[in-house]
Amino acid sequence: MVRTPSCDKSGLRKGTWTPEEDMKLIAYVTRYGCWNWRQLPKFAGLARCGKSCRLRWMNYLRPNLKRGNFTKEEEECIIRMHKDLGNRWSAIAAELPGRTDNEIKNHWHTTLKKSSQQSTLTNEEARASKSKDKRSKSVRDSVPIPNNGVTVSVTLPPTSQISDNSSGSLSTLSSSSDFSSISSDHSTAASMENLAFENDLSFLDSFSESFWTELNLDNISYNAPCEVVSGHSGDINNGSFQSTDSSQIHDSFALSPHQYSSRQSVIVDNDFGGFLDAYADNFWTQPYIADMSHVPSELLAPSVIGSEYFAPINEYQWGQSDLYNENTSINVPREKVI
DNA sequence: AACCGTCACAACCGCATGCGA
DNA sequence: CTCGCATGCGGTTGTGACGGT
Numbered sequence: 001m002v003r004t005p006s007c008d009k010s011g012l013r014k015g016t017w018t019p020e021e022d023m024k025l026i027a028y029v030t031r032y033g034c035w036n037w038r039q040l041p042k043f044a045g046l047a048r049c050g051k052s053c054r055l056r057w058m059n060y061l062r063p064n065l066k067r068g069n070f071t072k073e074e075e076e077c078i079i080r081m082h083k084d085l086g087n088r089w090s091a092i093a094a095e096l097p098g099r100t101d102n103e104i105k106n107h108w109h110t111t112l113k114k115s116s117q118q119s120t121l122t123n124e125e126a127r128a129s130k131s132k133d134k135r136s137k138s139v140r141d142s143v144p145i146p147n148n149g150v151t152v153s154v155t156l157p158p159t160s161q162i163s164d165n166s167s168g169s170l171s172t173l174s175s176s177s178d179f180s181s182i183s184s185d186h187s188t189a190a191s192m193e194n195l196a197f198e199n200d201l202s203f204l205d206s207f208s209e210s211f212w213t214e215l216n217l218d219n220i221s222y223n224a225p226c227e228v229v230s231g232h233s234g235d236i237n238n239g240s241f242q243s244t245d246s247s248q249i250h251d252s253f254a255l256s257p258h259q260y261s262s263r264q265s266v267i268v269d270n271d272f273g274g275f276l277d278a279y280a281d282n283f284w285t286q287p288y289i290a291d292m293s294h295v296p297s298e299l300l301a302p303s304v305i306g307s308e309y310f311a312p313i314n315e316y317q318w319g320q321s322d323l324y325n326e327n328t329s330i331n332v333p334r335e336k337v338i
Numbered sequence: 339a340a341c342c343g344t345c346a347c348a349a350c351c352g353c354a355t356g357c358g359a
Numbered sequence: 360c361t362c363g364c365a366t367g368c369g370g371t372t373g374t375g376a377c378g379g380t
Binding site for chain 2 (some may be wrong): 055
Binding site (some may be wrong): 015016036038050051056058087088089090101102106265 | 360364365366367368369370373374
């Protein structure tokens with residue numbers, strides 16, 4: 001089967017995203033959702049391939065992403081699940097809300113993998129020492145041998161307690177006998193042996209206390225006090241929005257004090273530094289308005305032709321219109337609420 | 339100060355999979 | 360059933376920051 005290239009190589013930007021690009025993507029996805037990643041960059045005014053946009057959104061710009069250092073609990077979870085699942089990063093990420101598979105994968109390769117290997121070695125050393133101890137004990141039965149492999153007993157909750165959706169998708173180590181999906185590096189003898197030490201995370205203690213200092217950036221994730229706008233729950237991209245309190249969510253634009261007067265009226269604040277500051281502090285309470293001047297008028301949300309009126313986003317509803325269907329390429333995403 | 343190696347992270351690439359025409 | 364498209368996934372690469380020499 002011939003596959004058309006996902007990226008038209010000509011004229012498309014690659015590499016690091018600029019704040020301006022981020023802003024355009026955020027503005028577009030916030031407003032219209034990701035109805036079609038491939039078409040999206042065209043309408044969002046981005047010289048990127050859809051794949052790049054999707055990656056950027058999923059791995060970096062999504063509102064409920066937890067950024068910053070991994071907590072001890074998260075790392076323990078990753079390590080344990082990696083033992084269980086191997087390199088199935090997306091499955092691991094599913095158990096860690098706010099973390100992306102890419103983030104977990106990177107963290108594994110840069111930090112946890114070494115620690116895990118170190119742990120394996122330590123365990124083997126400990127075992128070797130133990131067996132040596134046994135043997136010598138049987139011979140001498142008196143001289144104590146210091147155990148270099150520090151073994152700290154860590155009681156971990158069973159997988160099912162980590163996340164309530166683990167049933168079915170994950171199996172605990174004890175019940176999992178099929179490691180066929182486990183990657184090669186995991187299926188090494190050492191790793192397989194290490195399976196026997198599933199709860200032995202002694203290596204974690206080799207890190208200094210400061211290592212575990214949590215840079216808790218939860219506040220960055222969306223947590224705006226708000227109320228729901230009827231018709232949708234703010235669910236962009238399959239549940240990206242999750243309010244952390246009992247309040248419900250509506251479009252970020254609905255919170256906006258800004259009223260803009262024309263389709264061509266655009267970026268409220270061209271200060272990208274300010275944009276990033278806003279992103280860090282109260283991102284989802286601040287409006288970002290994309291330059292839609294390049295978008296054909298018929299593709300934009302309804303506006304009153306001939307007037308300067310362009311309806312704020314909270315006047316539209318998600319999923320209420322037959323015109324909006326994420327499986328189609330028709331990109332009139334919302335209908336106006338009369 | 340300059341160079342170099344390492345680390346962490348963002349982004350890219352190719353393949354797999356699901357789905358609709 | 361085949362084909363083509365959209366998206367997901369995991370491996371790999373690129374790059375900037377940082378510390379050591």
